[in-house]
Ligand SMILES: Nc1ncnc2c1ncn2[C@@H]1O[C@H](COP(=O)(O)OP(=O)(O)O)[C@@H](O)[C@H]1O
């Protein structure tokens with residue numbers, strides 16, 4: 045039981061990070077971006093390639109782990125470079141595709157994002173091939189946090205602990221950003237009322253760019269963490285897309301804090317549902333969460349009724 | 351004559367697929383083209399229809415539900431009913447809300463159906479799928495070509511039926527209300543709850559038609575398997591609608607023809623050009639190119655090849671000139 | 672030099688369908704100019720085109736002699752030109768204080784500026800924790816004006832600030848505008864409420880079908896039969912107020 049909760053929170057943290065970006069895009073650009081999952085996958089794979097390059101430059105066979113974690117400093121650097129790459133992809137996509145469709149109906153943007161997602165996913169598969177892989181083959185010893193005789197006990201690897209800590213740090217950082225910085229405030233103003241924000245002096249185009257960058261950076265972090273704690277697959281983004289949407293809707297779409305909460309709940313629900321419905325139906329949990337919340341409280345847990 | 355035979359049999363094969371897709375795209379067109387509902391789970395609703403008809407009509411499978419051996423017609427009607435019911439569940443949850451929610455929910459149901467298809471051994475045969483789905487006309491005609499030609503005739507008849515039925519529907523007062531809802535959110539809001547009911551009806555009918563398409567597919571191929579209903583199918587169907595021009599039933603049919611033609615041709619070409627080991631990559635590249643084509647279409651030719659005909663109650667749209 | 676000048680402006684939502692058709696007007700520093708005209712004349716479009724929210728296809732907009740035609744809307748406040756839209760002119764979900772603080776943060780205005788605004792609008796200061804969406808029409812309009820003043824503009828444009836307000840509230844809002852003008856701010860006031868607008872304006876201009884028709888001293892416009900005619904011709908409802 046405790047173990048399921050711990051696992052659920054780890055998965056939930058990854059979902060939270062991804063869902064924050066998704067919900068921000070929704071708040072500022074006002075459409076559900078089906079290509080967001082692909083930013084996670086691209087971030088994760090860009091980091092993989094960068095890691096390979098760094099190791100080749102260093103002449104190293106493999107990463108020397110930064111104890112107690114399974115990875116070395118190279119992955120940290122690779123992830124940072126991947127953040128830049130994913131942000132560039134998001135910005136280019138916006139420039140070539142979304143910005144040209146913004147004046148029309150919002151649903152056209154959704155269709156476009158659907159097409160972009162397919163193109164991105166298959167391009168990734170074309171470039172990196174379909175076979176799953178790992179950043180590091182290093183085995184990790186799970187730390188027993190709770191002994192076995194208490195509710196089945198709880199063990200967690202240092203990598204998983206890092207995921208939890210990073211997710212928490214991101215939420216705090218994002219909160220400070222949105223409430224303390226001028227750009228953060230400009231983003232809030234744009235989300236509330238884009239026209240008035242412009243009149244009040246907000247460069248909305250700049251805010252849109254910032255939204256893509258932040259969303260892509262968080263997506264990359266989420267993608268790398270998913271690759272680190274599970275594995276790297278070309279469908280990584282596709283498989284996470286439904287949980288991301290479930291988290292965003294559950295929290296109240298457009299609400300950043302709601303997305304974090306929603307992500308943790310979706311992760312927990314998936315984890316706790318596995319003994320009941322079997323691991324093969326794990327992915328359906330998000331769908332049930334979406335249906336349930338839409339029927340009961342469509343504005344989401346933290347959303348306001350409009 | 352003998353030289354013509356392979357061509358003829360290939361053409362029949364190709365046209366059966368085109369007409370099956372055209373039926374499904376007509377259902378999608380009712381939802382998107384005439385009501386503005388964005389369904390990302392088309393493959394899921396097609397799958398429900400295919401599996402339903404297969405289970406209702408096929409002989410007994412060991413350790414599985416089914417073995418009803420009912421006539422194919424019953425299977426097709428059953429397919430429409432189950433797909434429509436699935437649409438009802440999704441629609442009730444999502445159609446009161448902004449369009450994006452329908453997109454997300456239909457995406458979700460398609461994923462869930464894919465999981466059921468893959469894992470519910472007792473119902474869907476799991477990874478093996480359902481074999482021995484009855485193929486009409488195979489006994490009446492000795493040759494495959496004859497049977498296929500007869501099946502093509504059946505598909506074309508059903509396509510014509512669906513086409514006429516939907517044309518009449520969208521020209522009726524009901525259809526005008528749908529278009530009004532699509533064109534004008536405020537008009538939709540003033541209809542309030544009734545707008546929701548109209549949307550729901552359109553959505554359920556559209557999905558039932560997709561289910562029918564699924565059944566037609568199953569009875570042609572003779573088996574159903576989960577991998578036939580991957581998201582790529584949804585994408586292909588959407589490409590057909592967008593290329594043909596949403597809001598125009600003739601366009602929907604044309605789109606099915608054009609996109610399936612381009613898809614098969616480019617697929618064959620890629621298979622010729624890429625070495626055996628790289629086939630998976632080649633296929634991925636094909637999707638990339640068509641994905642880009644779809645996006646380009648949205649940007650440069652949003653009304654499709656034909657687009658909505660002007661002066662049919664709805665406002666004439668600009669663009670696509 | 673005019674505080675704000677518009678020369679032969681052509682603007683609209685589609686290039687082949689201009690709403691503002693070669694309109695020209697000028698506002699002297701420290702003046703209140705009333706922009707009047709029947710419903711649909713293009714007043715809002717004109718003012719939005721000046722503010723950079725609607726595309727200008729021809730002509731020029733000059734702010735204190737400097738050309739600002741088609742400059743991005745968000746740069747206007749930094750240039751000293753503030754705008755109060757007719758609708759959705761406050762962040763409804765935020766409190767009064769949050770509205771003003773947010774507006775100040777966006778342009779990095781000094782904190783003292785918000786304090787000074789509370790002095791100018793004591794009513795707002797008293798309820799600063801209240802959500803803007805729950806304010807009465809008059810107070811919401813006051814907040815919208817206060818928000819625009821956060822940047823200490825030299826020219827302030829308002830789109831129908833009297834819309835939906837009772838005559839008493841209109842009086843209060845316009846009273847405030849006079850106070851603001853007294854502090855040296857030039858004001859462009861788009862109005863349907865001809866009588867109230869001309870009562871506080873120095874000069875007025877009447878826009879008909881996207882072009883200025885009659886221009887002159889507020890007092891002379893009030894007495895001008897042509898004005899009444901323009902309104903009578905378009906819309907009888909305003910004739911009573913205008914004449
Ligand atoms: N967003 C818009 N898109 C297209 N046309 C518009 C838009 N807003 C206003 N119009 C048209 O511009 C014309 C002038 O409107 P407006 O400037 O609001 O007039 P006024 O403020 O004088 O009442 C009207 O015919 C109106 O239909």
Ligand SMILES: [Mg+2]
Nearest residue numbers: 714715716757
């Ligand atoms: Mg107006």
